[in-house]
Ligand SMILES: NC(=O)C1=CN([C@@H]2O[C@H](COP(=O)(O)OP(=O)(O)OC[C@H]3O[C@@H](n4cnc5c(N)ncnc54)[C@H](OP(=O)(O)O)[C@@H]3O)[C@@H](O)[C@H]2O)C=CC1
């Protein structure tokens with residue numbers, strides 16, 4: 218029997234991607250779409266907001282009631298495409314009612330109470346769940362994902378950054394005395410659907426932001442186990458992230474060793490495509506669940522270029538990939 222999946226925050230960009238993926242998923246049945254209690258979109262069909270879903274998914278966006286018990290009891294798994302603090306407060310009632318949680322926000326990604334005050338600006342009300350949450354970087358944490366009921370899906374920039382760097386760090390190929398430098402450009406959908414001045418059409422250009430203080434720097438450094446310099450940029454396109462990462466190699470490391478390192482970790486990982494030649498672009502990954510990686514070396518330095526669709530491998534597709542892993546399905550089920 219199909220597992221009943223619901224999406225909370227379904228009117229948002231990642232929520233709509235989840236609705237689309239789950240509609241086609243052969244094992245998960247999309248059993249409900251939810252928005253906030255007083256949402257301006259309450260009771261509208263999702264396809265009135267996203268016409269590309271017309272006839273594919275026309276389910277209504279139901280406002281959440283105050284008591285979530287019944288919704289939690291009737292679902293096997295819930296995806297949260299909600300803001301960090303909203304997700305932090307939603308998780309307990311779902312877990313208490315035996316509903317598995319796949320949270321796309323940052324609410325459970327780092328096991329440290331003070332981290333949330335410092336980088337997210339709110340006090341975490343459920344620190345006990347931080348210990349229980351598993352970081353949903355699917356290619357690296359499958360064993361732990363298989364046994365948890367709370368997956369904190371990795372962030373968009375952290376996913377492409379870590380997938381690019383981790384094999385080289387694990388194999389000891391980098392000279393970590395020189396911090397890896399990650400420069401990444403994101404499309405505007407990374408900021409979510411809600412209108413804001415910085416994401417409005419006439420304001421968007423190409424600019425760095427969050428310099429030395431973006432919350433994804435500590436997320437990347439924590440899970441990578443090494444410090445990094447991370448600078449995000451906002452570009453004038455809708456979706457996709459391109460990360461250009463510069464790092465120093467240990468003396469004598471060859472291209473062959475680097476290729477072997479990537480092959481060791483990703484040869485059997487269908488959603489990470491490592492290029493034999495050339496470098497990826499956003500064009501190669503937009504609207505797809507892949508993270509593409511290419512590299513070039515010179516004078517003991519490596520430049521790695523990683524690309525993903527922020528709404529898919531950086532969010533909704535990786536969330537479903539984690540759910541597939543949790544239920545023991547092929548990790549790409551419903552994704553490619
Ligand atoms: N956009 C991206 O590229 C990525 C986003 N993420 C994370 O995923 C989460 C969702 O992002 P995104 O889809 O961009 O966000 P959006 O702003 O596009 O959507 C947010 C959704 O949450 C709903 N919502 C707001 N308040 C509540 C509430 N109290 N209870 C239930 N639903 C609520 C909104 O609907 P309404 O206000 O009408 O209720 C809307 O459906 C965020 O935590 C984000 O950080 C992660 C990786 C990538």
Ligand SMILES: CC(=O)N[C@@H](CCC(=O)OP(=O)(O)O)C(=O)O
Pocket residue numbers: 321322323371372373374403404405406407408409449451
């Ligand atoms: C372009 C843009 O604004 N991007 C967002 C990151 C995307 C996101 O939602 O962050 P998580 O992956 O942590 O959930 C930002 O910089 O805050």
